[in-house]
Amino acid sequence: MSIARLTEQVLDTERDRVFQYAPIGGYAGDPELRRQLAAHHATEPERIFVTNGSLQALDLVAAHLVNPGDVVYAEAPTYDRAVQIFQRHGARVVGVPLESDGLDTAELARRLESEVPVLLYTIPDFQNPSGVTMNGSKRRELLRLAAAYGFTVLEDTPYRELRYTGTAPASLAELDTSGQVIAIGSLSKVLSPGLRIGYVIGDPALVRRLADRAEGVYLSPAPLSQAIAVRCLAEDLLRSNVERVRQLMAPRLDAAVEAVRAQLGEVLVAVPEGGYYVTVHLPVKTGEATFLAAARDAGVALTRGSAFYPDGTAPPEGTLFLRLPFQAMEPAEFTAGIGRLAALAAW
Numbered sequence: 001m002s003i004a005r006l007t008e009q010v011l012d013t014e015r016d017r018v019f020q021y022a023p024i025g026g027y028a029g030d031p032e033l034r035r036q037l038a039a040h041h042a043t044e045p046e047r048i049f050v051t052n053g054s055l056q057a058l059d060l061v062a063a064h065l066v067n068p069g070d071v072v073y074a075e076a077p078t079y080d081r082a083v084q085i086f087q088r089h090g091a092r093v094v095g096v097p098l099e100s101d102g103l104d105t106a107e108l109a110r111r112l113e114s115e116v117p118v119l120l121y122t123i124p125d126f127q128n129p130s131g132v133t134m135n136g137s138k139r140r141e142l143l144r145l146a147a148a149y150g151f152t153v154l155e156d157t158p159y160r161e162l163r164y165t166g167t168a169p170a171s172l173a174e175l176d177t178s179g180q181v182i183a184i185g186s187l188s189k190v191l192s193p194g195l196r197i198g199y200v201i202g203d204p205a206l207v208r209r210l211a212d213r214a215e216g217v218y219l220s221p222a223p224l225s226q227a228i229a230v231r232c233l234a235e236d237l238l239r240s241n242v243e244r245v246r247q248l249m250a251p252r253l254d255a256a257v258e259a260v261r262a263q264l265g266e267v268l269v270a271v272p273e274g275g276y277y278v279t280v281h282l283p284v285k286t287g288e289a290t291f292l293a294a295a296r297d298a299g300v301a302l303t304r305g306s307a308f309y310p311d312g313t314a315p316p317e318g319t320l321f322l323r324l325p326f327q328a329m330e331p332a333e334f335t336a337g338i339g340r341l342a343a344l345a346a347w
């Protein structure tokens with residue numbers, strides 16, 4: 001059944017409830033949705049806090065943990081909106097290099113000897129923007145360091161379930177034995193971004209604090225969206241939708257990797273096994289602004305790669321970092337776009 005049909009069912013049967021306020025006072029989300037999300041993540045409902053999209057979850061967790069002047073570590077590159085959120089809460093965001101198999105944990109260990117952040121923000125699976133996935137041993141090392149130095153690991157996982165080949169390493173939350181990890185999830189990439197359902201997985205005390213904070217800002221996440229999500233999860237739409245996305249994306253990913261290798265050479269940052277992005281460090285003779293303007297003139301609109309790097313970090317000397325989202329394009333269209341970039345790179 002489609003989301004549209006399930007929405008009609010909600011409107012037919014739950015309209016009195018979903019057009020009212022959610023209960024006030026420690027509200028952490030629709031109880032049934034919390035139960036379903038907990039079951040999905042093999043955890044307890046008391047550990048789930050529902051938000052209007054995961055970006056709001058990030059903002060609330062940042063408001064809770066970050067005080068002005070605190071240091072936050074993030075992968076370099078990372079999701080630029082997350083950096084902006086931490087900065088708005090007064091943090092100094094420091095980039096730790098990202099390698100093709102995840103965060104450079106050796107460099108992290110060196111940094112920790114002189115400076116310990118309040119939290120480290122990571123997107124360990126099919127990272128936005130790089131497409132990189134952190135390998136299992138780096139995940140364990142990160143958690144060892146977090147326990148030894150006493151900082152929180154904030155794990156953002158919107159793409160985790162979009163795996164097209166290979167086997168997933170355990171999530172940081174699954175590996176966590178010392179309560180250092182707060183996980184953030186989202187239904188945006190696996191069900192619908194328009195529903196605006198995100199969530200935090202953390203200990204019940206954190207959930208209660210976030211509920212108090214949320215109530216003071218926006219009262220509650222939207223009851224209508226939550227009720228629709230409940231129906232979707234009850235009908236197993238999450239699983240069937242992810243399966244559909246996999247069928248659609250697997251050939252797109254293969255074609256994207258092939259197109260980059262054939263036309264741009266060995267410039268891939270990593271060969272992802274899922275997600276939305278392949279990325280390159282492209283050697284160019286011009287600056288970023290000139291290259292992006294030329295790409296635009298050639299009909300290829302690209303995001304400014306340097307914007308994903310926290311202050312003081314940058315892609316390797318002489319290269320541009322380009323994020324090449326393959327998810328919304330037919331393989332032929334993507335390949336043609338890479339061809340146009342190849343012509344520019346050869347300048």
Ligand SMILES: Cc1ncc(COP(=O)(O)O)c(C=O)c1O
Nearest residue numbers: 053054055079123128186188198
């Ligand atoms: C890493 C990351 N976190 C959070 C978000 C925001 O997702 P949501 O739609 O759940 O707010 C995105 C969206 O692209 C993302 O890439």
